[in-house]
Amino acid sequence: METAKQTEIPKPRRIVLVPCPYQGHITPMLQLASFLHSVAGFSITIAHTRFNSPNPSNFPHFQFVYLDDGIPEKEAIPTDLIAVLLELNVNCRDSFKAEMRKLMAVEPEDSSEVIAGVIHDEIMFFCEEIASDLKLRSFILRTTAAVTSLARMALVSLNDEGMDPIPKLHPLRFKDLPISLTTDFTGYSKLMKKTYNMETPTTAKAIIWNTMEWLEDSIMAKIENKSTVPIFPIGPLHRIVSAQTSVLKEDFDCLSWLDEQADNVVIYVAIGSIASYNEKAFGEMAWGLANSQQPFLWVVQPGAIHGSEWIEALPKDFLEAIGGRGYIVKWAPQKQVLAHRAVGGFWSHCGWNSSMESLSEGVPMLCSPCFGDQKVNARYLSYVWRVGIQLENGLEREEIEKGIRRLMVGEESKEMRERTKDFKEKIEAYVLKVKDQCYSHTYLAELVSLLKSS
Template identity: 60%
Template structure:
């Protein structure tokens, strides 16, 4: 497969491009195409998915029609157990007190999840892009994710002086609480599915910087289907970072995106009120499965 073909859409899987498929980076393009064909034509088992019809109506309908098997969208799961946490890292909730001092929708929250990492140069460019934007920011930098350095001790003094109280940097944040805070007006995300669900549920628009796995596909849905974020595909460079942060947080285009994010939040809230129906259908299916075992 040529580089130009990587930009081509995957048949019957809008809005995905071939480059958005996680297994395309393995170098086994022929096997990848065979897998797409297999996924599109084979039957599978009944499936429970952490999603909602209002978020993925078309692909869910396609799966149901294609496989003629039950699909149960039981999500978003974090709303079913709002007081629980799936984080295996210690959360620093001191950032909430800092958020309490910030204006509504003024803060951009940056977190690349628990696995992705940046090298020292990328971190420096991100730091200065945020500083030059003059926007308040809450930045999660895990201990040890920067190659060859130790957390924020690697930041130069002039960066810290430039940012002052406008920036808050923590090793890990209580993300659901952060995204629900009135001060947070944008989320720079790696587009992990859990983070994306948490963001759209709170009506927070995104800048998507996917790293691997399904994150590219999720970023495409955020930017092309739901239209509540932009996908940042360029090299991390301070001037570009400054521009896209201002685009989201200050400019009219960002305000329109924030409105779409709020509208999507309301759709999700309406869908959650009907979630009991999906749970009832799932319970009935499980009971029927044991009464009359399902045969594939």
């Protein structure tokens, strides 16, 4: 008599995630990892450079392995970001392959765990080839708005032509395209062609996007029509799952200062983790804030001001002029700050994480983009979604003062605040719907299903 075959129990699965080692890229990757572990039950390995690495103690359930990046610590605020990113894709290859072979060597066929795939940042494109060589599935995480991808590909194809506005990319102007004027275009073109598989077809199984389909519906439709692999817009990740992602020490004392302020009067100023300024621009920012007469919380990262350790370059008499109306920190817990009742505006570089965090809390923005996708985001925030005001003429105290007043007081401010409130409510409704359905019938559920499939 034959015995019935026992039902085969699926083996637990491990995902290897490879962030690009800058804060705007690290944050969504670690948020995705936290979701995949806490909600979907995957084991997690983070393959990270030693350069700009997050604190593993914040993620006790994750395994961390380190890649040989060859980047000196002084490059934390690089003079040529494109060159650093291209260098990372060369330097990290061998150590990533070696670490993957170690993981695979301890997981034979009879092991209780299998590697379900590699999720890598779009910038860390070397991972796709290595995963393919090792017969592993790879998945791409894009950490920008969808429109940025179209703009980047258009910029590469434009070559040396400077047209304004850009054909088929309305409302973007030439100056809104995602490149720094100080960057060598040859290097930029090389990075983008690799990032967007413009020379060879992708072997990735899917593209994961930290955006919302309804926010960029027409753009997503264009991309999906041309894509050869499934696309999963699963944002906003910071609202789906909570995770401690900052690689810098956050100053929580600023929240106590905010507690002492009236509602919606403080402008929060944070121009990103890798932006840098000369002393003149720093002075213009300072006097623009002082002359606006608005209370402010200002993040100034050490080393961001050329020739200064921190805030030594502040203009003479500035601190006396503002009295107790301002508070300066080296780094802030941004999500808590934006959610605080006292914060009524956000002067930002318009990185994609910051933009979504601000929209999620109903906080209008003063847009001061530095480079890359920040310029695309600023144009959409100010011109399309109309929840921000862009500083079009650089950092000049008169324009800064005027911009802050427009953002914080008056009829224009009121109308902008109402539009931003609508975005907040729409995001909250979307996130609640996702969570109420236990992530079923969503892009997240479809992604998890794909990751768990053979």
